[in-house]
Amino acid sequence: MTSDTYTVGDPHRPYVEGCARRQLVFSRCTACREAQLCGYRTCRSCGSRALRDEVSGGRGHIASFTVVHKAASPRFKPIVPFTLALVELDEGFRAMMQLVGSLEPAIGDRVAIDFVADEADGVLPYAERMEETS
Numbered sequence: 001m002t003s004d005t006y007t008v009g010d011p012h013r014p015y016v017e018g019c020a021r022r023q024l025v026f027s028r029c030t031a032c033r034e035a036q037l038c039g040y041r042t043c044r045s046c047g048s049r050a051l052r053d054e055v056s057g058g059r060g061h062i063a064s065f066t067v068v069h070k071a072a073s074p075r076f077k078p079i080v081p082f083t084l085a086l087v088e089l090d091e092g093f094r095a096m097m098q099l100v101g102s103l104e105p106a107i108g109d110r111v112a113i114d115f116v117a118d119e120a121d122g123v124l125p126y127a128e129r130m131e132e133t134s
């Protein structure tokens with residue numbers, strides 16, 4: 001499945017393949033123009049099956065975040081504590097990912113998305129707070 005439009009097959013595939021290319025791929029409904037993270041077979045807003053893949057510009061803001069102090073599985077033990085952020089991308093969809101960097105986060109802070117290779121999960125996106133420029 002290499003087409004940028006899909007209605008059947010694995011709905012996560014465009015996202016996973018995009019991450020491997022270091023691109024954050026999302027779906028946009030051609031009926032109502034709503035954006036959503038890949039993984040759904042229908043638009044969460046209007047129910048249409050007419051979804052088209054797009055590539056995010058990789059910028060957004062922190063909608064929410066939490067610091068995780070207890071590993072949910074042994075795989076996460078080496079990185080606790082870590083910050084988990086709900087990022088609202090400029091294209092209008094949200095994605096949950098690790099927030100890295102030494103700057104103290106706040107809701108509304110601008111972030112940039114980058115990618116890291118992980119032995120267990122392949123290439124994954126993460127967010128890093130962007131410093132304010134005057």
